[in-house]
Amino acid sequence: MSTDITINKPKPIPTKKGLQLFNRSADVKNTMQTLEAGKSVLITDFYSNGLTLLKEVQLYLKRRMPNKTFNEQRAFRAAYRKLSNLILIEIADQKLTVSKAPSIGWLQKFYAEEKSSFLLPFPQVQGLNSSWQWYTNGIIIPVLRNKIHPYYGTYFPTRFDHLILFDNWLKRYSGPKKTAIDIGIGSGILSYQMVKHGFQKVFGTDTNPNAIAGLKEFLGDTKLSRKIELDQGHLFGAWEKQTELIVFNPPWLPKTSENDKNDEAIYYNETLFPDFFTEAKKRLLPDGKLVILFSNLAEITSVTKDHPIEIELAKGNRFTLEKCIKKTVKTASDKTKRDQHWRALEEVQLWILNHK
Structure with a gap:
């Protein structure tokens, strides 16, 4: 079983000389030409200058790319990711060197051994900052009594229809509750739900080392840690024993481009489901149930x-x-700026399968 976990974190970039600088007096048009040429730009003076340049990248792409349909939005996000990750910011002594920058605890946790200054892409620093807020403040999940504190780089849901569907099913579930397996445990919500509804032991797996490390830290030596056992691994990981319930909340969209491989929590490859069903057949007890949470989004x-x-x-x-x-999904918030007209047709699905 995995014990040595290497955390996924933004990779430090050695400090470079000769980078084009961006501050309040910089020429935006010239900066955009630099980014389009595939060259990096360094944010200086104030943290807000990075936010300003990201807005300029958005505007630049909006003038050049359609952004209405689902596939157009995917292409737009890919182009934005490519350009925005060329925008760099400096870190020294585990702190951002610009003025009026947020204090991000992950910098101390992840880069304590970095003795010299280094650079990180600005969007990844934004991600570290947002993640630190979620981790420290916690997130309320409607189906749980307590907040979750998702670790950096760990998927957590921002919409809860599928979790409510699963919770309602668990309330009616009358089968044995000795063990269950949670495939792709993420931030642990499905496992917490099963423990809440009386399961004695849940075995959770995830390919993402951050998910496993975060849950191990969160569970510590609490009572919950004796009910939830973890393993970093693909699909069923180290768990070979048969169980009465297997739960899987897989990605809901197929991988269609190389960009998608970076987010296994959202996109699935062509072998994921065939492999899952093959392994699930071996590990499900004769009278057990296979529960899969899915959507018609694709x-x-x-x-x-x-x-x-x-x-x-x-x-x-x-x-x-x-x-x-x-269950029909609630329509997107009026506050969202992205056109999501298809949400009116979206539904989440809870599939209950038995041995043939």
């Missing part, structure tokens, strides 16, 4: 017409469908 946004669970049921010859419970 279909309504025309990313794909293929539904991996329906394909398994039609061709896999391993499981039968007991029930599929569906």
